[in-house]
Amino acid sequence: MDPDPANRVQALTVRMEEVALIMRNNVETVQERAGKLADVDERAEALKESSKQFGKTSIRLKRSYDEENSCCNQKKRKLGLVIVVGVLVIILIIVLLATGVIPMGSSSSTPPPMPIAPEP
Numbered sequence: 001m002d003p004d005p006a007n008r009v010q011a012l013t014v015r016m017e018e019v020a021l022i023m024r025n026n027v028e029t030v031q032e033r034a035g036k037l038a039d040v041d042e043r044a045e046a047l048k049e050s051s052k053q054f055g056k057t058s059i060r061l062k063r064s065y066d067e068e069n070s071c072c073n074q075k076k077r078k079l080g081l082v083i084v085v086g087v088l089v090i091i092l093i094i095v096l097l098a099t100g101v102i103p104m105g106s107s108s109s110t111p112p113p114m115p116i117a118p119e120p
Contacts, residue, residue: 096102 093102097104
Protein backbone atom coordinates (compact mmCIF):
# COMPACT_ATOMS: atom_id res chain seq x y z
CA MET A 1 0.00 0.00 0.00
CA ASP A 2 2.79 2.34 0.74
CA PRO A 3 4.50 3.32 -2.43
CA ASP A 4 8.10 2.49 -2.73
CA PRO A 5 10.15 4.59 -0.28
CA ALA A 6 12.78 5.22 -2.92
CA ASN A 7 10.17 6.63 -5.28
CA ARG A 8 8.73 8.65 -2.46
CA VAL A 9 12.13 10.13 -1.58
CA GLN A 10 12.79 10.80 -5.24
CA ALA A 11 9.40 12.53 -5.63
CA LEU A 12 10.08 14.63 -2.51
CA THR A 13 13.53 15.51 -3.83
CA VAL A 14 12.06 16.62 -7.16
CA ARG A 15 9.39 18.61 -5.39
CA MET A 16 12.01 20.16 -3.08
CA GLU A 17 14.14 21.14 -6.08
CA GLU A 18 11.09 22.71 -7.72
CA VAL A 19 10.34 24.72 -4.56
CA ALA A 20 13.99 25.75 -4.29
CA LEU A 21 13.95 26.91 -7.93
CA ILE A 22 10.75 28.89 -7.34
CA MET A 23 12.29 30.46 -4.21
CA ARG A 24 15.48 31.39 -6.11
CA ASN A 25 13.36 33.01 -8.83
CA ASN A 26 11.40 34.88 -6.17
CA VAL A 27 14.58 36.14 -4.51
CA GLU A 28 15.95 37.30 -7.90
CA THR A 29 12.66 39.04 -8.67
CA VAL A 30 12.70 40.78 -5.27
CA GLN A 31 16.29 41.92 -5.86
CA GLU A 32 15.40 43.26 -9.33
CA ARG A 33 12.44 45.11 -7.87
CA ALA A 34 14.64 46.56 -5.13
CA GLY A 35 17.04 47.83 -7.80
CA LYS A 36 14.18 49.28 -9.81
CA LEU A 37 12.75 50.91 -6.68
CA ALA A 38 16.13 52.47 -5.98
CA ASP A 39 16.17 53.86 -9.56
CA VAL A 40 12.64 55.19 -9.14
CA ASP A 41 13.61 56.77 -5.83
CA GLU A 42 16.64 58.45 -7.44
CA ARG A 43 14.47 59.74 -10.29
CA ALA A 44 11.90 61.03 -7.80
CA GLU A 45 14.61 62.92 -5.92
CA ALA A 46 15.93 64.36 -9.18
CA LEU A 47 12.41 65.47 -10.15
CA LYS A 48 11.94 66.99 -6.72
CA GLU A 49 15.14 69.01 -7.09
CA SER A 50 14.18 70.00 -10.64
CA SER A 51 10.78 71.20 -9.45
CA LYS A 52 12.41 73.29 -6.71
CA GLN A 53 14.76 74.83 -9.27
CA PHE A 54 11.84 75.47 -11.63
CA GLY A 55 9.94 77.18 -8.82
CA LYS A 56 12.90 79.43 -8.03
CA THR A 57 13.45 80.25 -11.70
CA SER A 58 9.78 81.05 -12.23
CA ILE A 59 9.78 83.40 -9.22
CA ARG A 60 12.88 85.19 -10.56
CA LEU A 61 11.31 85.45 -14.01
CA LYS A 62 8.06 86.84 -12.58
CA ARG A 63 9.97 89.44 -10.56
CA SER A 64 11.97 90.40 -13.62
CA TYR A 65 8.81 90.69 -15.70
CA ASP A 66 7.12 92.78 -13.01
CA GLU A 67 10.13 95.10 -12.80
CA GLU A 68 10.21 95.44 -16.59
CA ASN A 69 6.52 96.26 -16.71
CA SER A 70 6.91 98.70 -13.84
CA CYS A 71 9.59 100.54 -15.81
CA CYS A 72 7.41 100.61 -18.92
CA ASN A 73 4.42 101.80 -16.92
CA GLN A 74 6.48 104.66 -15.48
CA LYS A 75 7.58 105.65 -18.99
CA LYS A 76 3.98 105.54 -20.20
CA ARG A 77 2.87 107.72 -17.28
CA LYS A 78 5.63 110.25 -17.97
CA LEU A 79 4.74 110.37 -21.67
CA GLY A 80 1.08 110.86 -20.81
CA LEU A 81 1.95 113.67 -18.42
CA VAL A 82 4.09 115.40 -21.07
CA ILE A 83 1.25 115.15 -23.60
CA VAL A 84 -1.30 116.56 -21.14
CA VAL A 85 0.99 119.47 -20.20
CA GLY A 86 1.68 120.15 -23.90
CA VAL A 87 -2.03 120.23 -24.72
CA LEU A 88 -2.69 122.57 -21.77
CA VAL A 89 0.07 124.94 -22.90
CA ILE A 90 -1.35 125.03 -26.45
CA ILE A 91 -4.85 125.73 -25.11
CA LEU A 92 -3.47 128.49 -22.87
CA ILE A 93 -1.68 130.13 -25.81
CA ILE A 94 -4.83 129.98 -27.95
CA VAL A 95 -6.91 131.55 -25.17
CA LEU A 96 -4.34 134.31 -24.60
CA LEU A 97 -4.19 135.06 -28.33
CA ALA A 98 -7.98 135.13 -28.58
CA THR A 99 -8.37 137.52 -25.65
CA GLY A 100 -5.69 139.85 -26.96
CA VAL A 101 -3.31 139.41 -24.04
CA ILE A 102 -0.75 138.27 -26.55
CA PRO A 103 -0.93 140.58 -29.59
CA MET A 104 -1.09 138.97 -33.00
CA GLY A 105 0.33 140.59 -36.06
CA SER A 106 3.69 142.17 -36.88
CA SER A 107 6.66 141.06 -35.03
CA SER A 108 7.96 144.63 -34.79
CA SER A 109 8.90 145.57 -31.28
CA THR A 110 8.17 149.30 -31.73
CA PRO A 111 4.91 150.47 -30.20
CA PRO A 112 2.22 151.83 -32.51
CA PRO A 113 2.30 155.64 -33.01
CA MET A 114 0.26 157.73 -30.61
CA PRO A 115 -2.53 159.67 -32.22
CA ILE A 116 -1.92 163.39 -32.24
CA ALA A 117 -4.69 165.46 -30.83
CA PRO A 118 -5.64 168.62 -32.81
CA GLU A 119 -4.57 171.89 -31.22
CA PRO A 120 -7.30 174.12 -29.95
